[in-house]
Amino acid sequence: MRAAVLHETGQDKLEVLDDVEAVGFGPGKVRVRVRATGLCHSDLSAMSGVLPQPAPFVPGHEGAGEILDVGEGVRGLRPGDRVVLCWLPACGACPACRRGQTELCLAGFMNAGTPNFRRPGGDVFGFAGTGTGTFAEEVVVDAGCAVPIPDDVPFDIAALIGCGVTTGLGAALNTADLQAGSSVAVIGCGGVGVSAIQGARLKGAAEIVAVDPVAARREAALRFGATRAVAPDQLADAKQQITAGEGFDYVFEVVGRSATARTAYESTRRGGTLVIVGAGAMDDVLQLTMFELFFDEKRILPSLYGGGDVLRSYERAIALWRAGRIDLAGLITHRVPLSEINEALDHMRTGSALRTCIEI
Known part of the structure; x- marks a missing residue:
């Protein structure tokens, strides 16, 4: 064959x-x-x-x-x-x-x-x-x-x-179980990320920001339910405009890299939820200080196959x-x-x- x-x-x-x-x-x-x-x-x-x-x-x-x-x-x-x-x-x-x-x-x-x-x-x-x-x-x-x-x-x-669909939908519906009216950012908007966007829309998120360096993917994310689509260097401005700088209630990292996971952590509000969806390398280490883990009280939830x-x-x-x-x-x-x-x-x-x- x-x-x-x-x-x-x-x-x-x-x-x-x-x-x-x-x-x-x-x-x-x-x-x-x-x-x-x-x-x-x-x-x-x-x-x-x-x-x-x-x-x-x-x-x-x-x-x-x-x-x-x-x-x-x-x-x-x-x-x-x-x-x-x-x-x-x-x-x-x-x-x-x-x-x-x-x-x-x-x-x-x-x-x-x-x-x-x-x-x-x-x-x-x-x-x-x-x-x-x-x-x-x-x-x-x-x-x-x-x-x-x-x-x-x-x-x-x-x-x-x-x-892809099971992974992305499940990250929003199962792992995050996000609340209606919440603010959401999705970093990485390929097939899995767009599925997470659809899951966030189903759960009643008020704001869904799609973050991706590729313009075609940003445009597609808007068709699937994102309320705004930005390039990575525009995420900080979106955070300021939508959350007054506090950070998003839920942030989904759908890339699988420590650099974007760190950005996702920093984009999550204190007491908010960071969902790690991307599959990364075994030697790519995410660095967090013990103080910020304690003081920010952000939930970090890995999501395997939709959780x-x-x-x-x-x-x-x-x-x-x-x-x-x-x-x-x-x-x-x-x-x-x-x-x-x-x-x-x-x-x-x-x-x-x-x-x-x-x-x-």
């Missing part, structure tokens, strides 16, 4: 090959024909080495498709079912799952060192611990990674729900989309076939795309 492969960490181009085989099918597994996948910034971070990922590997974790085959012992799934691929499935039995914090389950990462694909020249990994690797025509995953979706949900919409039960978050996103309360189709600004994957990477790097849908 065809798949896009990164041969070495640090390379900025993928090679689309036709000699890749998905491996590992057996008891408890399903084989999925990928129909659509989104390009998430986390894929770029894994390619560059910001996120740890063995190479060679097939990127992609935000996908949807249909089941081709099910292994022994799999219940509730059958060939032909339409599914969204969950890159962080819950085992249901670990301490995190028993506490109801299923987004913190690490079971999906237990096989991180097991190759998920094979070529004549050797093994190839899939992205993330689940080994999804959705930049491929087929994937083999644990049955818990394949979540059935209703027939009226298009594959491209389902793919977005698999990561809530993933399956319920999927269902909620679908319900909101059906009701016209959130716009998901508008998030897809570019569509390309797998053969043009490197063009899609360029769109992401330049910031010209909110989300690019790879049609496979």
